[in-house]
Amino acid sequence: MKLATWNVNSLNVRLPHVMKWLEENPTDVLCIQETKLTDDKFPAGTIEAAGYHVVYTGQKTYNGVAILSKLPITDVVKNNPKFEDLQQRILAATIDGVRVVCAYVPNGQAVDSDKYEYKMAWLSAFHDWIKEEAAQHPQLAVVGDYNIAPEDRDVHDPAAWEGMVHVSPKERAALTRLLDIGLVDAFRLFEQADKSYSWWDYRGLGFRLNKGLRIDHILLSDALKQRCTACVIDRVPRKWEQPSDHTPVIATFS
Numbered sequence: 001m002k003l004a005t006w007n008v009n010s011l012n013v014r015l016p017h018v019m020k021w022l023e024e025n026p027t028d029v030l031c032i033q034e035t036k037l038t039d040d041k042f043p044a045g046t047i048e049a050a051g052y053h054v055v056y057t058g059q060k061t062y063n064g065v066a067i068l069s070k071l072p073i074t075d076v077v078k079n080n081p082k083f084e085d086l087q088q089r090i091l092a093a094t095i096d097g098v099r100v101v102c103a104y105v106p107n108g109q110a111v112d113s114d115k116y117e118y119k120m121a122w123l124s125a126f127h128d129w130i131k132e133e134a135a136q137h138p139q140l141a142v143v144g145d146y147n148i149a150p151e152d153r154d155v156h157d158p159a160a161w162e163g164m165v166h167v168s169p170k171e172r173a174a175l176t177r178l179l180d181i182g183l184v185d186a187f188r189l190f191e192q193a194d195k196s197y198s199w200w201d202y203r204g205l206g207f208r209l210n211k212g213l214r215i216d217h218i219l220l221s222d223a224l225k226q227r228c229t230a231c232v233i234d235r236v237p238r239k240w241e242q243p244s245d246h247t248p249v250i251a252t253f254s
Contacts, residue, residue: 001096001253003029005143006237007104007199007246011035014195014244015043019050021237021248028070029095030248031102033145035064040063042066057088065091065102065144075099083125090126091169092133098224099137101130103144106167112183116165119147130179130188140221142183145199145246147215148175150185152213156195166213183219186231186251198233206245207238227253 004027008014011032017105022030030052035042037058047054047068057078058064065088067073077092081083089104105212106122109115150173152158161167179185187196204210220228230252238247 001098001252002027002052002250003028003031003032003100003141003143003218004248004250005032005033005102005145006248007145007216007244009034009244009246009254011037011043011064012041013242015046017237017240017243019046021234022050022052022068024189025250027250028173028244029092029100030068031100031143032066032068032119033064033067033102033104034062036061037064055091055093057091057243059086063088063104063128065104066091067091067095067100069093069095071096080125080129082129083122085122089122090123094137098141098242099133101133101140101142101144103142103146105144105146105148107147108171111163111165119165120170120174123171123178125211127174127178127181130183132176134181134183134221138221138223140183141144141248142178142219143217145215146175146217149213149215150175150217153194154197156197156211161213166215176254179219182222184222184225186218186220186225186228187214187233189225189228190231198249200238201209202245216249218244218249220251222251225235229254241249 056066087229106119107117198216
C-alpha cells in the first residue's frame, strides 16, 4: 500500500498535475490539501474516471481537503467534532482497515497574531480528537500540511527563520504533543538526505536554491509504523510548469 499527501495549492490549477502524478506514481491513497474549491466545483468525475473513489470538503478560495483512494472509503468524518470551525481543514476515513486523517493545519501568519492564536487553539483541539481516534483505530495515519517544521534540520536556514511561524517553540511543542499520543514521523524512520524539504517559497528562487521547509508529514501509529517500509519526498512535481509550492510525501507499507 502506498499513501501520499500533497498540498496542491488550488486543485483547479493543479488537477492536470495530480492526474499526471498519479499515472506516473501508482498510489493507493492520496490526501490533498488546499483544494480551494466549493464542493459543487470539485472535479469528482475526472478523478473517478481514473479509477479512484474520492471524498472531499471545501470552500471558495481557501482551504479544502480531499482523499482519493483506489480502495473503498468508509466512515467519513468532516472536520473536528471537538472544534467548531467554518474552515474546511479535516477529512477522516477508513480505507482497508486503516484510519486516514487528512489535515490542513492553519498557517498562523505571524507569531502572536490572531491567526497564530487560532492555529494554537486548532492544534489543541486536534490533539484531543486524534487521541480519541488513536484509541479507536490501532492502524492510524494522520497526514497533511502541518505548517510546522519539527526540527532545525527541517529548515534551510534556522537563524533566518528564528521567531517566525512554522518553527516557533509553541508550534513545535504542539506537534511533539501530538506525537506523544503514540505517533511517529514516518520520514524519520529511515535514513534521509540532508536538506530534505517539502515546501519552497515561490519567491527568491526558493526551489532552485533549495531554501525550503519540511512541513508536510505522515504520522503513523505503532501498528502502521511496523508495516512502513519507506517514506520519501518526491521533488519532481515542484519542477513542473506552474507547480504547487509543496510536493508529495509518500509512505509505503507492507
